[in-house]
Amino acid sequence: MTDKELRRMMEQSAEEGRRALFDEYCGYVYAICANKLKGCGSPEDTDECLSDTFAAVFRYLESHNAADGDLKALIGTIAKRTAVSYFRRLSAKNDTTVSMESETVGELSSDIRVDESAELSALRETVLDCIKSLGEPDSSIIVYFYYYGMKTRQIAALVGLSDIAVQKRLSRSRKKLRELLSAAGITEEGSQ
Amino acid sequence: MRTDDVFNDIDSKTADRLAKEYPVLRDEQKERLYAMSKRKFDIKTDNSSIDVSGVEKYRRPRWFKGVSVAAAALLLVSGIGGSMYYISRSGWRASVEIVGTLAETTEVTTEAITEEQTEAEEADADEIAKGLIDDYREFMCVLYGGDLEVDKSDIITRAITLPDNDVTFDREFYRVTDSRFPTWADIEKRCYEILDTELAHRILEISTENTEDIMGNPFFCVTEDGYYVETGLHDNGIDPLSTSEYDMDVHTDDSGNIIATIVETEFREVHDYPIPETTFTIVNTENGWRISDVTEKPLDDSIEDSTDADTIAKGLIDDYKEFMYTLHAGDLEVDKSDIITKTMKTEDGQYEYQLKFYRVTDPRYPTWADIEKRCLEILDNELGHKVLEICSDIDEDFKKHTFVCTTDNGYYIEKGLHDIGVETLKWEGYDLNSEFDENGNIIAAIRHTHQVESQNITLETTFTIVNTENGWRISDVTEKPLDDSIEDSTDAE
Numbered sequence: 214m215t216d217k218e219l220r221r222m223m224e225q226s227a228e229e230g231r232r233a234l235f236d237e238y239c240g241y242v243y244a245i246c247a248n249k250l251k252g253c254g255s256p257e258d259t260d261e262c263l264s265d266t267f268a269a270v271f272r273y274l275e276s277h278n279a280a281d282g283d284l285k286a287l288i289g290t291i292a293k294r295t296a297v298s299y300f301r302r303l304s305a306k307n308d309t310t311v312s313m314e315s316e317t318v319g320e321l322s323s324d325i326r327v328d329e330s331a332e333l334s335a336l337r338e339t340v341l342d343c344i345k346s347l348g349e350p351d352s353s354i355i356v357y358f359y360y361y362g363m364k365t366r367q368i369a370a371l372v373g374l375s376d377i378a379v380q381k382r383l384s385r386s387r388k389k390l391r392e393l394l395s396a397a398g399i400t401e402e403g404s405q
Numbered sequence: 406m407r408t409d410d411v412f413n414d415i416d417s418k419t420a421d422r423l424a425k426e427y428p429v430l431r432d433e434q435k436e437r438l439y440a441m442s443k444r445k446f447d448i449k450t451d452n453s454s455i456d457v458s459g460v461e462k463y464r465r466p467r468w469f470k471g472v473s474v475a476a477a478a479l480l481l482v483s484g485i486g487g488s489m490y491y492i493s494r495s496g497w498r499a500s501v502e503i504v505g506t507l508a509e510t511t512e513v514t515t516e517a518i519t520e521e522q523t524e525a526e527e528a529d530a531d532e533i534a535k536g537l538i539d540d541y542r543e544f545m546c547v548l549y550g551g552d553l554e555v556d557k558s559d560i561i562t563r564a565i566t567l568p569d570n571d572v573t574f575d576r577e578f579y580r581v582t583d584s585r586f587p588t589w590a591d592i593e594k595r596c597y598e599i600l601d602t603e604l605a606h607r608i609l610e611i612s613t614e615n616t617e618d619i620m621g622n623p624f625f626c627v628t629e630d631g632y633y634v635e636t637g638l639h640d641n642g643i644d645p646l647s648t649s650e651y652d653m654d655v656h657t658d659d660s661g662n663i664i665a666t667i668v669e670t671e672f673r674e675v676h677d678y679p680i681p682e683t684t685f686t687i688v689n690t691e692n693g694w695r696i697s698d699v700t701e702k703p704l705d706d707s708i709e710d711s712t713d714a715d716t717i718a719k720g721l722i723d724d725y726k727e728f729m730y731t732l733h734a735g736d737l738e739v740d741k742s743d744i745i746t747k748t749m750k751t752e753d754g755q756y757e758y759q760l761k762f763y764r765v766t767d768p769r770y771p772t773w774a775d776i777e778k779r780c781l782e783i784l785d786n787e788l789g790h791k792v793l794e795i796c797s798d799i800d801e802d803f804k805k806h807t808f809v810c811t812t813d814n815g816y817y818i819e820k821g822l823h824d825i826g827v828e829t830l831k832w833e834g835y836d837l838n839s840e841f842d843e844n845g846n847i848i849a850a851i852r853h854t855h856q857v858e859s860q861n862i863t864l865e866t867t868f869t870i871v872n873t874e875n876g877w878r879i880s881d882v883t884e885k886p887l888d889d890s891i892e893d894s895t896d897a898e
Contacts, residue, residue, distance in 0.1 A: 231446075235439050240424030241417075247429075248415045256874030260438060267442035289417040333411070337419045340411050345426070356427040359412045360419075363429075367874065370786040371429060 216284040223274065231271050238285070242266050242292045244360070249296035251362020253303045262299045266292045336399065343393040351386040354379055433782060437876055533694045534655050534665035538685055540599045541696055547585075548592065548612065549624070551639045555579035561633055563626055578626045578633030589613075589625065589632040601688055601695035663687040663694070717877045718839040718849035721870055724783045725879055731769075732776065732796065733808075735823045739763035745817055747810060762810045762817035773809065773816040785871060785878035846871045846880075852887065863887040 223230025246262040350372040357363045365379045546552045559580035596605045626633040651667040666684045686698035743764035781789040796809045810817040839849035847870035854863045869881035
């Protein structure tokens, strides 16, 4: 559904419009919130963060119904701000450091460095392409683990495997992904 | 740059790709999250409407309503509805710039307050608490309740641009002409007279320009010419504020801080707004006694919990009963003319025997995947998978006993199970007794009676219900006969 269609729907029926907006963007907002809160928040925190985001989006759109512009950009910004606020609060509360230092991410990436000047956006695309080439269910397992910060038990339920099987696949996929990243020019020395 | 960065703080493009290629939210989860979002949105909407028509509708001044101003302010600025009941220093990290700007004010306040501090130290905790709490509530009404005198003909407009994109909107501000607080510095000074430095920073920062926060919406705009309050805030205020009467309970903690909890004595009729119990932590700073923390929680927590436990338990137990009845007690619709036969082996592998299966034609569960889905809507992952595993398809190597057989053509249920069923799953009505345990799980026990071989047997089934990432789910079911002489104890899984 396009932004135009969503806005038109909201004009006709605010409730239906909000629902359609939610359906269209809930996955997107979930990805932003879960990614930011991984390592410091619980799944419930992610849920709270997501619902706060949409409540803020609904409020914003209600009071700025004449405004036009990219809905995805607006929602993305609100999601990021909300997630940052949660992250700060949860980090302070848990006295945790930033998730960059967390063990889960470190396992894969602590020994790989990319050049400072590499285009991060292009790099992200390449990494996602490499992950995709792992094939299912390995690509999903890697994504759920590294991007969404899920525990292997949660992943097991999502992909329909046992916890042990997920752990084994994760370990194998990690090695394979490292090779794929290396082949794509993302090495310890930097991207080439 | 580390590749960590690739996995962290993802950009919009990555988020979009993840959402499309690796979705994680299931329909039921979406429903729940939408309901949460809507509820949070509705709370604000309801309160906005109260603001507009408050005096007539409730026959009381607008500021005669409850709940933390500071928390509500935080809600409005940051858009964090879920944090409504929480405002604490622990969750805050003031930015360097703001700390620097406000340092001067702190120094001024220090000198002005020294004498007062000595007196306050001598006063008793009740008096200190009451004085500060009254000041706090009154000041919050000034700051966020539309209680400032303004000149509505003197309006300035500020364009607010959300960082990282081109969304821009205008905000209007009235010029403040209140003689009690002629300048913004007077507001700051008053704030530091009531709150400790850290909490005051927080309140002041969310009140003025703060591009870090969501929406980037300041409540106040300070210019060389004076200061201005945002028109929406002034006209509608933030709900609910209160200066009504209250009961107070005061004690001193181990660190010598005063902990004062207040509960308003007047019943509140505001839509769905819980009557809060507000706890103030009051510390003895170098400037005298100051409020360092304000925490609010709904007053009727325990009552709500107990009601919820019963509601949650009953809903899940009914679902469980219906589902198990379907699966193991012959309630699935089948086509008895469409039968397949499978050869099984005993557990020791020595003997073979044959089992017959009916084809399932139940429109409620057209495929085995529908059964799996329903199962995981009621049971948590571990128990759900165990239950499904027991029913699972025939293992061609071991030929172990199974209840279900899936084919390309559909799925089949074992004839004996369907025709006879598990007798103890067939119960009508039950007595429910549920409560929360110390881990926040619900322990629900039900009693149901069955007639087996002309004898009435009453069973007690205990459910452990846990709050998972997917919502409340049954994680354990234990069944035992009420008569202790019968020792058989069966795990319902």
